[in-house]
Every structure is written in C-alpha cells, then in structure tokens.
Amino acid sequence: MATIKDVAKLAGVALSTASYALNGDSKVSAKTRTKVLEAASQLNYRKNGFAMDLKRSRTKTIALILTDLSGPYYSELIQSIQDVALARGYDLIACSSMGGRDSTAVKFLRENRADGAIVLAYNISNETLQECASERFPIVVMDREISSNCLINVLVDSELGGYTATRYLIEKGHKTIAYISGPTSSYDNQRRYEGYLRALQEAGLEEKTKWRLSGNFVREGGYRATKMMIMQGELPSAVFYGNDEMAIGGLKAFEESQISVPNHISVIGYDDIQLAEYVNPALTTIRQPKREAGSLAGHLLFQMLDGDEVNPAYKLGIELMERKSVIAAKN
Amino acid sequence: MATIKDVAKLAGVALSTASYALNGDSKVSAKTRTKVLEAASQLNYRKNGFAMDLKRSRTKTIALILTDLSGPYYSELIQSIQDVALARGYDLIACSSMGGRDSTAVKFLRENRADGAIVLAYNISNETLQECASERFPIVVMDREISSNCLINVLVDSELGGYTATRYLIEKGHKTIAYISGPTSSYDNQRRYEGYLRALQEAGLEEKTKWRLSGNFVREGGYRATKMMIMQGELPSAVFYGNDEMAIGGLKAFEESQISVPNHISVIGYDDIQLAEYVNPALTTIRQPKREAGSLAGHLLFQMLDGDEVNPAYKLGIELMERKSVIAAKN
DNA sequence: CTGAAAGCGCTAACAC
DNA sequence: GTGTTAGCGCTTTCAG
Numbered sequence: 001m002a003t004i005k006d007v008a009k010l011a012g013v014a015l016s017t018a019s020y021a022l023n024g025d026s027k028v029s030a031k032t033r034t035k036v037l038e039a040a041s042q043l044n045y046r047k048n049g050f051a052m053d054l055k056r057s058r059t060k061t062i063a064l065i066l067t068d069l070s071g072p073y074y075s076e077l078i079q080s081i082q083d084v085a086l087a088r089g090y091d092l093i094a095c096s097s098m099g100g101r102d103s104t105a106v107k108f109l110r111e112n113r114a115d116g117a118i119v120l121a122y123n124i125s126n127e128t129l130q131e132c133a134s135e136r137f138p139i140v141v142m143d144r145e146i147s148s149n150c151l152i153n154v155l156v157d158s159e160l161g162g163y164t165a166t167r168y169l170i171e172k173g174h175k176t177i178a179y180i181s182g183p184t185s186s187y188d189n190q191r192r193y194e195g196y197l198r199a200l201q202e203a204g205l206e207e208k209t210k211w212r213l214s215g216n217f218v219r220e221g222g223y224r225a226t227k228m229m230i231m232q233g234e235l236p237s238a239v240f241y242g243n244d245e246m247a248i249g250g251l252k253a254f255e256e257s258q259i260s261v262p263n264h265i266s267v268i269g270y271d272d273i274q275l276a277e278y279v280n281p282a283l284t285t286i287r288q289p290k291r292e293a294g295s296l297a298g299h300l301l302f303q304m305l306d307g308d309e310v311n312p313a314y315k316l317g318i319e320l321m322e323r324k325s326v327i328a329a330k331n
Numbered sequence: 332m333a334t335i336k337d338v339a340k341l342a343g344v345a346l347s348t349a350s351y352a353l354n355g356d357s358k359v360s361a362k363t364r365t366k367v368l369e370a371a372s373q374l375n376y377r378k379n380g381f382a383m384d385l386k387r388s389r390t391k392t393i394a395l396i397l398t399d400l401s402g403p404y405y406s407e408l409i410q411s412i413q414d415v416a417l418a419r420g421y422d423l424i425a426c427s428s429m430g431g432r433d434s435t436a437v438k439f440l441r442e443n444r445a446d447g448a449i450v451l452a453y454n455i456s457n458e459t460l461q462e463c464a465s466e467r468f469p470i471v472v473m474d475r476e477i478s479s480n481c482l483i484n485v486l487v488d489s490e491l492g493g494y495t496a497t498r499y500l501i502e503k504g505h506k507t508i509a510y511i512s513g514p515t516s517s518y519d520n521q522r523r524y525e526g527y528l529r530a531l532q533e534a535g536l537e538e539k540t541k542w543r544l545s546g547n548f549v550r551e552g553g554y555r556a557t558k559m560m561i562m563q564g565e566l567p568s569a570v571f572y573g574n575d576e577m578a579i580g581g582l583k584a585f586e587e588s589q590i591s592v593p594n595h596i597s598v599i600g601y602d603d604i605q606l607a608e609y610v611n612p613a614l615t616t617i618r619q620p621k622r623e624a625g626s627l628a629g630h631l632l633f634q635m636l637d638g639d640e641v642n643p644a645y646k647l648g649i650e651l652m653e654r655k656s657v658i659a660a661k662n
Numbered sequence: 663c664t665g666a667a668a669g670c671g672c673t674a675a676c677a678c
Numbered sequence: 679g680t681g682t683t684a685g686c687g688c689t690t691t692c693a694g
Contacts, residue, residue, distance in 0.1 A: 348681070
C-alpha cells in the first residue's frame with residue numbers, strides 16, 4: 001500500500017508538500033500540485049482515513065445506532081436525521097446493534113469512532129449509554145427515558161398514544177378491549193400498555209389477562225397471538241395492537257377465520273407505517289411524528305456538539321389516524 | 332480525554348502492560364489487570380478506535396453503500412448481508428452515497444475505512460468504483476454491470492425481468508403496452524426497458540413514444556406520469572411500471588380518474604416490495620430474489636478477502652408474481 | 663512556497 | 679510478567 005511518503009518521494013517533494021497538495025491547500029504551486037497528483041495516481045495512492053482522523057481527532061461523523069439495519073419502519077426518521085447531518089457537513093453512518101457486547105454499535109459508542117450518536121436500539125443497555133455519553137460524545141436516545149450528562153431523550157409520548165388509542169375505542173362504545181403486546185423489554189411497548197391501562201381504568205373497565213397476549217412487535221407474532229385469542233373462544237369487541245406490524249398479522253388471522261374487521265371486531269394499530277393505509281380494511285392507528293422526531297434529534301445532537309445547553313428531554317405528541325378498521329360497538 | 336498512557340501512569344504500570352491488560356492478554360497477572368481496569372474506569376478512559384485500526388491496519392468492517400440510507404426496499408437484502416458478515420465476525424456499517432463527491436460513501440471507498448464494500452448506489456460512478464477496487468479492498472457491485480480486478484457483480488437479470496413482464500402482458504392479449512421508466516441513469520431501469528423492447532419486438536408490436544413516460548422510480552413520479560398518460564386521451568391496454576413504487580402511484584392516479592384496474596387497464600410492476608400484495612388490486616409484479624442476492628454478495632466479498640478466485644459476475648433469476656392487477660385483454 | 667520534525671493513541675516486538 | 683521502544687500514516691507547526 002502506497003503511503004503519502006511514497007507519493008512525496010516519487011514526486012520529489014517533501015512530505016508536507018505532498019500532504020498540502022493532496023488536500024488542496026492554496027499554498028502549493030499549481031505545478032507542484034500536478035506533480036504530486038500524478039505521482040499519487042501512478043502509485044494508486046489511497047489516503048488512510050484512520051490516520052487522518054487520528055491526527056485531526058475529530059471525525060465529522062455521527063453514528064446512528066439501530067437494532068437492526070434492515071428494519072424498514074424508520075425510513076422517514078432516518079431521512080430527516082440524514083438531512084440535518086448533511087446540512088451540517090457531517091457524515092451519518094448507520095450501524096447495527098445486533099451481536100450484543102461486541103456489535104458494531106458498541107464499538108462506535110465506546111471507541112470514539114464518531115463525534116456523537118443517535119440511538120434507537122433497545123438492546124443497548126442504559127449503563128452502556130450512560131457510560132459512553134460525555135461532553136466529547138453526546139448521545140440522543142430515542143427509545144427510552146433516561147438522562148444523564150450529555151445524554152438526552154427525544155421521544156414520542158407513547159403513554160399518551162396508548163391512552164388515545166384505547167380511549168378512542170372506548171368512545172366508540174367498546175367495552176372489551178384486548179392488548180397485543182410487544183416485547184416487555186421495550187420502553188415504548190411498556191408505555192403504550194400503561195396508556196391502555198389508564199384509559200381502561202378511567203372508564204371503569206377491567207383488563208382481562210386472557211386478552212393480553214404477546215406478539216413481540218412482529219407480524220408473525222401478531223398473527224399467532226390473534227390465532228390464539230380466536231382459539232380461546234370468546235372474542236373482545238376490539239383489539240389494540242402494540243404496533244401496526246402485529247395488527248397486520250392480526251388482520252390476516254381474522255381473515256383466515258372469517259371474522260370480519262371491523263364488522264365483527266374492531267382493530268387499532270400503532271405507528272402508522274406506510275402499509276397501514278393499504279391493508280384491507282385500512283388500519284386505524286396512532287401516527288408518530290417520525291420526521292419531526294428525527295429532525296429534532298439531529299438538531300439537538302449538533303447543539304450539544306456546539307456546547308450549547310439543551311433540555312434533557314423532549315416529548316412529541318401523536319395523532320390518531322382514523323381509517324376503516326374501527327367502527328362503533330354494537331351493544 | 333484520557334489516553335492509555337494516563338491509565339498506565341495512574342495504575343503505576345508500563346504502557347504496554349496497560350494495553351495488554353485492557354485487551355485481556357493472558358500474560359498479565361490478575362492483580363495488575365484489576366489495577367489497570369480500575370484506573371481506566373476512574374479516568375473514564377475510552378479507547379481510540381482509529382488509533383487501533385491504524386496500528387492493526389485492518390478494520391474487520393465491511394461497508395454497505397446505499398444511495399439512501401432510508402430506502403426501505405432493501406430490507407431483506409441488507410438482512411442477508413448482515414447475517415453473513417456477522418457470521419464471519421465482521422462489522423457491517425451502512426453509509427449513504429448522498430452528497431456526491433464527498434459523501435460518506437466515497438470516504439469509505441477511498442480512504443480504507445473498511446476492508447471491502449458492497450455497493451448498491453447508482454450515483455457512484457463506474458470510475459470511482461474501478462479506481463477504488465483493489466486486492467486490499469474488494470468490491471461487490473449489485474446495481475450495474477461492470478467488472479475489473481477485485482470488483483465483481485451480483486445482479487438480478489433485469490433484462491429478463493423486463494422481458495418476462497412484457498411477455499406476460501402480451502400473452503394475456505395486450506397489444507398496447509406503456510412503459511413507465513425509472514431514471515435513465517439507472518442500470519436496472521435500462522435493462523428492464525430493453526427487456527420490454529425485446530418482448531415487444533418479438534411479438535411484432537411497436538413501441539409508442541407517447542407511452543414511454545418517466546417516473547424516476549418514485550411513487551409520486553409514477554402518479555404524475557400516469558396522470559399525464561390519462562390526459563393524453565388514448566390509453567394503452569396495459570402498463571408496465573419500472574418498479575412497484577411507481578406502479579402504486581399509478582394505481583392511485585387511475586383510481587382518481589375512475590379508471591378501474593384491471594378491468595379498464597392492466598398494470599404490472601417490478602420488485603415485489605412488501606406493499607405489492609396489499610394494494611388494491613394486489614399488484615402483479617416481478618419478484619427479485621433479494622435474500623439470495625444479498626447472501627451471495629456477502630459470501631463473494633469474503634471469498635475475495637480470503638484471496639480466493641471468484642467469477643467476475645453472477646446473475647440471478649427472477650420470478651413472476653401473478654396477482655390481481657392484470658387480466659386478459661378484451662379484444 | 664518547501665522541508666524537517668513532532669506527535670495523534672495505540673500495539674507488538676524485544677529485552678529484561 | 680513487565681517495561682522500553684519503534685512505528686502505523688497522516689497533519690501541521692516552525693524555520694528557512
């Protein structure tokens with residue numbers, strides 16, 4: 001591998017001159033510059049980015065840490081973060097937290113490979129996060145409530161979302177409402193469930209444990225949970241799925257059992273993913289302001305990077321998307 | 332920022348001892364190790380990953396370069412690449428090629444920030460790719476036909492796909508078939524179009540330029556192109572959209588104009604994205620083997636990294652997904 | 663403008 | 679086991 005030293009030698013100039021020429025510094029003559037550039041291309045020289053970062057000791061990169069690189073649901077959010085980063089001349093790189101202890105994510109968090117991070121990965125522990133956040137490495141966390149020095153939260157009010165969804169069902173006259181849950185380790189799931197409980201309680205309704213099933217936030221899980229509910233015999237009049245994916249799985253299960261949504265049973269989801277308005281019936285759901293959340297997270301990270309004071313936590317609202325999967329209960 | 336030097340000093344040991352202790356080398360005594368670890372945590376020491384990479388001169392990382400980090404359509408593909416990387420103990424990091432000349436992607440390509448790359452980003456030029464590929468940095472390209480030393484292709488046979496889609500329409504009796512095109516700079520779009528042309532020609536049908544519109548591979552573009560086609564007055568009996576996104580936009584346009592798909596006009600898409608089976612009518616489309624392609628790309632990259640000989644190009648087949656958006660032409 | 667030289671933080675011989 | 683030391687490849691003073 002050719003180094004800048006080789007380039008300098010071949011071009012017959014000093015090391016520093018080569019460096020200047022390669023970086024387009026104005027103080028090197030055009031002639032010298034060409035000579036250097038030529039030497040470089042002749043040697044197939046490639047700059048070593050790490051050496052540069054090491055020297056400059058800042059990376060102009062922010063890391064976006066996701067549970068799973070392939071999760072398609074955060075597209076708007078990523079987009080908006082990316083816009084902010086780009087506008088500030090920073091790179092955004094995404095890494096997965098799969099692989100636990102020695103995942104790429106943890107490497108980025110622990111080893112100063114970026115100037116800051118935005119985290120949306122429930123499998124990264126609070127401790128790791130708190131340990132890694134510092135003035136030199138601010139972190140914005142979007143999937144839990146936790147704060148610490150240089151560690152702030154941007155989240156969507158999931159409790160309110162859960163409450164709103166359930167409340168809506170209740171207002172439509174539903175009295176028996178199931179909750180299909182995500183992983184209990186998920187902060188969002190937990191809060192949605194709390195909101196559900198609050199709405200129930202407020203209306204003097206009781207939660208029936210047989211109507212709290214777990215679907216792990218995935219479509220297949222929603223499908224299976226729903227199947228199970230159907231097999232139990234008695235059906236609630238409405239079901240609140242912890243996210244749209246599970247709701248879509250549920251819709252399929254109902255269809256297979258010839259239970260019509262919304263005529264026999266009402267269904268509400270959570271997230272408002274793209275698919276939601278296309279499924280049949282179009283899914284009534286709670287919309288999260290993903291764009292706003294992403295944008296806010298990006299801006300806040302840069303503010304911290306600039307050394308500005310920022311509030312430790314931000315909470316965004318939600319919106320009910322009324323579509324076709326819920327109708328008034330027939331009492 | 333505390334360095335390993337500070338840690339060593341505080342622990343009262345030599346630099347190297349600290350390094351060994353921190354890296355869990357067996358030749359350091361348990362007592363010394365604890366001492367070092369304590370010092371480290373006391374100083375809130377964070378290893379500098381770049382310095383390490385610089386020293387070790389390999390990153391155990393492969394870069395996945397995408398046009399747009401937020402594109403939701405490659406989820407299966409990313410997943411399968413990630414599986415392969417993880418199994419080999421490598422990190423996978425995704426970076427966007429947005430931002431052109433000095434995008435993160437180009438930095439990764441040019442600056443040895445990873446051991447190899449998988450590229451799926453039509454806005455990265457062939458030259459850049461050819462220039463960057465080398466024994467020390469193999470590249471697998473998935474969205475164009477280009478080969479070079481240590482640069483191989485994995486692609487899906489788009490020409491065949493375009494042909495198959497069009498041929499299917501023709502067999503259903505359609506004689507006037509529009510093509511809604513993606514960006515002309517896209518290799519895939521180009522090949523799909525060629526396949527379309529070949530099928531037409533084979534059947535002795537002619538392409539009408541007024542029925543070749545551009546939708547830029549995005550939903551909104553498909554919508555607009557379709558609107559335009561409708562305004563032109565005369566409608567073809569079927570339309571082949573260069574991808575599903577555009578087809579979905581088209582479906583919306585037809586619906587707004589009360590043109591029923593498939594009764595008035597047949598529609599076929601390309602990609603078989605998740606949404607495809609949920610839209611109304613369910614979209615007939617060409618399915619790409621994304622999982623297989625991703626997995627293959629990953630394996631090939633590692634083979635190159637291992638110094639094995641590999642073929643310069645691989646082409647995968649496609650599959651027609653018959654759903655509800657195409658019916659036989661009423662002649 | 664150019665060149666010599668001092669590190670950035672870390673690892674890994676090598677000697678003790 | 680532990681300590682000394684020589685760089686990895688680059689940028690950037692500082693003197694010419």
